[in-house]
Amino acid sequence: MGRASGATAIAAERSRSYRPAMSRIPRITHRISALAAAAFLALGTPAGARAAQSAVIFVYHRFGESEFPTTSLRLDQFEAEIAELKNGGYTVMAIPEILRAIGDGRELPELTVGISVDDAYLSAYAEAWPRLKKAGFPMTVFVATDPVDRGFRDYMNWDQIRRLAKEGVTIGAHSASHLHMADAAPDKNADEIARSNARFKAELGAVPEIFAYPYGETSLAVREQVKAAGYAFAFGQHSGVIYPGSDFFNLPRFAINEHFAAPSEFRNKARSLPLAVKDLAPADPLLMASPAAISFTVEETAALDRLTCFDAEGAALPFTKTGGNRIEVKIAKTLPPGRFRLSCTLPAGDGRFRWFGAPYYLPKR
Numbered sequence: 552m553g554r555a556s557g558a559t560a561i562a563a564e565r566s567r568s569y570r571p572a573m574s575r576i577p578r579i580t581h582r583i584s585a586l587a588a589a590a591f592l593a594l595g596t597p598a599g600a601r602a603a604q605s606a607v608i609f610v611y612h613r614f615g616e617s618e619f620p621t622t623s624l625r626l627d628q629f630e631a632e633i634a635e636l637k638n639g640g641y642t643v644m645a646i647p648e649i650l651r652a653i654g655d656g657r658e659l660p661e662l663t664v665g666i667s668v669d670d671a672y673l674s675a676y677a678e679a680w681p682r683l684k685k686a687g688f689p690m691t692v693f694v695a696t697d698p699v700d701r702g703f704r705d706y707m708n709w710d711q712i713r714r715l716a717k718e719g720v721t722i723g724a725h726s727a728s729h730l731h732m733a734d735a736a737p738d739k740n741a742d743e744i745a746r747s748n749a750r751f752k753a754e755l756g757a758v759p760e761i762f763a764y765p766y767g768e769t770s771l772a773v774r775e776q777v778k779a780a781g782y783a784f785a786f787g788q789h790s791g792v793i794y795p796g797s798d799f800f801n802l803p804r805f806a807i808n809e810h811f812a813a814p815s816e817f818r819n820k821a822r823s824l825p826l827a828v829k830d831l832a833p834a835d836p837l838l839m840a841s842p843a844a845i846s847f848t849v850e851e852t853a854a855l856d857r858l859t860c861f862d863a864e865g866a867a868l869p870f871t872k873t874g875g876n877r878i879e880v881k882i883a884k885t886l887p888p889g890r891f892r893l894s895c896t897l898p899a900g901d902g903r904f905r906w907f908g909a910p911y912y913l914p915k916r
Contacts, residue, residue: 723761770837790908826905
């Protein structure tokens with residue numbers, strides 16, 4: 552969606568690879584992240600919560616804007632999700648705290664959830680935040696700065712964004728114009744990041760340390776640019792669960808809209824566990840041609856006879872298992888230009904699923 556429309560050793564090694572970036576988070580002194588951390592500490596952890604090392608992050612866009620069903624959620628649906636999070640044994644934490652704990656190898660409460668909102672639409676300010684604030688749930692908003700600067704009527708203004716930051720909402724970056732970064736030249740992406748950072752510095756006094764790729768689209772080259780720009784971590788918009796072996800510059804988030812908000816579906820996602828994989832191929836999310844297959848090795852020791860893989864529309868994708876736990880997902884059709892998202896799930900017992908997602912982008916040229 553976008554604004555238009557174990558092996559334990561492997562996990563430990565990946566965690567060490569990203570530790571330098573993550574270690575900057577405890578030293579955050581600017582108001583945006585400090586207040587977000589304070590909001591989390593005030594919430595506390597439910598008594599008796601079990602420990603875990605994974606978390607689910609949800610991403611929303613609009614709220615109560617029925618003319619945009621692919622990027623909006625009805626208010627009654629959102630209230631039902633808040634009630635599930637409030638009463639279902641979850642711990643809703645500020646996203647910087649979640650990433651800090653996972654990056655440092657510390658345990659989280661069982662069923663840890665984070666809430667993010669992309670684009671800074673006005674309904675996130677007027678509808679989502681009052682409800683989340685009443686529930687005691689922290690929120691992160693990734694702001695695309697150009698629409699705010701241009702005063703688009705369905706976006707927040709800088710006064711409203713400053714008020715959110717003052718109230719403990721984490722503010723993240725989302726480029727300037729909300730462009731397709733995977734399809735843009737490096738100098739264009741660099742300019743977008745620089746312009747966005749300049750606006751945050753001017754309006755909020757600090758540059759965010761969190762980034763979300765517009766439309767969830769990225770590439771190995773774009774991720775290196777984002778990393779070099781000083782961001783501590785970055786989010787995509789593909790399904791999956793964050794754990795110590797995650798790529799901290801392409802973190803998964805479950806996208807929610809009117810069409811994907813059934814209570815049982817939301818509950819399944821909120822209770823998901825990571826499906827740890829390695830050696831994903833193609834490794835670069837930017838595809839130069841439609842692949843015949845996407846392959847990876849599952850690090851779980853459990854039998855894979857109940858593994859299922861599917862695309863963003865929920866259509867099942869056939870796969871074969873080769874030596875060990877190597878999975879090859881067949882892509883029978885030629886992919887059209889644009890986004891392709893693979894998801895694979897494996898039952899984990901107690902009504903829960905392990906979940907892995909991989910995002911890809913085929914240029915529109």
